[in-house]
Amino acid sequence: MSSALKKALFQRATEEGFAAMGVCRPDAIAHAGDRLQEFVDAGMHGQMAWMGERMAWRGNPAALWPDARSIIMLAEPYTPTHDPMAVLGKPDKGAISVYAQNRDYHDVVKKRLKRVGRWLLDEAAKSGSDTAQIKVFVDTAPVMEKPLGAAAGLGWQGKHTNLLGRELGNWFFLGAIFTTLDLPTDPPGIERCGSCTACLDVCPTDAFVAPFRLDARRCISYLTIEHKGPVDPALREKLGNRIYGCDDCLAVCPWNKFAVTGRDAKLAARADLVEPELGALSRLEDAQFRSLFSGSPIKRIGRNRFVRNVLYAIGNSLEQRLIPDAEALFDDPDPVVADAARWAAGRLGDKP
CATH class of the missing domain: 3.40.109 (NADH Oxidase)
Structure with missing residues (x-):
């Protein structure tokens, strides 16, 4: 049975x-x-x-x-x-996992x-x-x-x-x-990575201390989602334009040539979140943030942490036209956001 x-x-x-x-x-x-x-x-x-x-x-x-x-x-x-790595070449856009x-x-x-x-x-x-x-x-x-x-x-x-x-x-x-049912089991999976190191080599922050071993403290997904407070200045530049999570190690895996297509439209990418404008995202107030990300996992980190990430991305964009967006947040009520804004402006050539 x-x-x-x-x-x-x-x-x-x-x-x-x-x-x-x-x-x-x-x-x-x-x-x-x-x-x-x-x-x-x-x-x-x-x-x-x-x-x-x-x-x-x-x-x-x-x-x-x-x-x-x-x-x-x-x-x-x-x-x-779509190619999840394509947005990384567009510095004025935000990369969302x-x-x-x-x-x-x-x-x-x-x-x-x-x-x-x-x-x-x-x-x-x-x-x-x-x-x-x-x-x-x-x-x-x-x-x-x-x-x-x-x-x-x-x-x-x-x-x-x-x-x-x-x-x-x-x-x-x-x-x-x-x-509590006793069902027949399946044999465990067999590791087939072989000599491939594509996922380790692509990591922007060198978060893998060894194959099969990750130091979350350097992982961009951790830094942009789980980490509270300011990100170590030594790592900010390595975030690039990644504002929520990071897919680099997943995207380069050769086994993705066999990837199964998703079937649920609720999990398909929203057009406005594939390559969102950093400037517009930096201007989100709390109510706007909650509305934009209603039903999204992004909502969990809150407006302040998200805008912090956006400001790091603005600083890394080297797009001087985004200086006003950074300057507008110099006096943000959240000190971490204000710090990120001043760092971003400094990166862009402004002297806050």
Whole structure:
């Protein structure tokens, strides 16, 4: 019964828009907790204090929910239809990570996961397993999705630490369904990066201290999203025009030639967020920021942190016509924004 149920579940998941599915046991990532502990002990998590919390749950899904017998991992593609690196050659535009160019994936993927999960419970009940239970997770709980995805056979964690697969590329979100049902497992993914170092070589800030090892404190995604306060002046120039996240290591991966096309329009890029004007973004007040990014993951970092990023990009643009936009924020109520404005103006030749 369980094999037939798993096969039917995969069919249902693909109908919902997921591109791949795999199953592993809760104890399948025995060494993940140790690696996470080393990462945190080295301070490479920066200001992300939550990574050091509930460590036992992160490293051992069985501790998170002892009743779980199977973990179903699902991949949802968001492969861009445009070249995400093209905007980097347009210094007066802002580069926003592809995953954030439309709706918040947490909401989109979780709703789909819940529908798949409810279907699974209904089918299990028809077979007599009317006491089956599920829990769904999308990057919002102490769950290490990438190691679990590798353990479930969706792919492997590449040298850039992200999950990638032979038939997926690396442009996809991960969702997890924990269940008390005992489903057949899949063989774990096999690492196939070989001698390729494209993702390591392209990193603007040299955030990879070694293959498969990232120092978040130098990662542009961390600096523009998670890091509060001013960014180290030594790193500001390296941000370029990236104002929310960074896709460089994902974009250069050769396995993307097999990337699956995304199917959900809610995850397709909004035209106004592919190459937005830095000057216009710098002028956003809080209400305007919230309106522009309603339903977007960008809204989470707030206007001040976002405008801070925009000002760093303005400084890096070397476009002197943007000096007035920087000068207009010299006296911003937020001291970090004001600092970024003065730095940007200084880079552009002004002397605030």
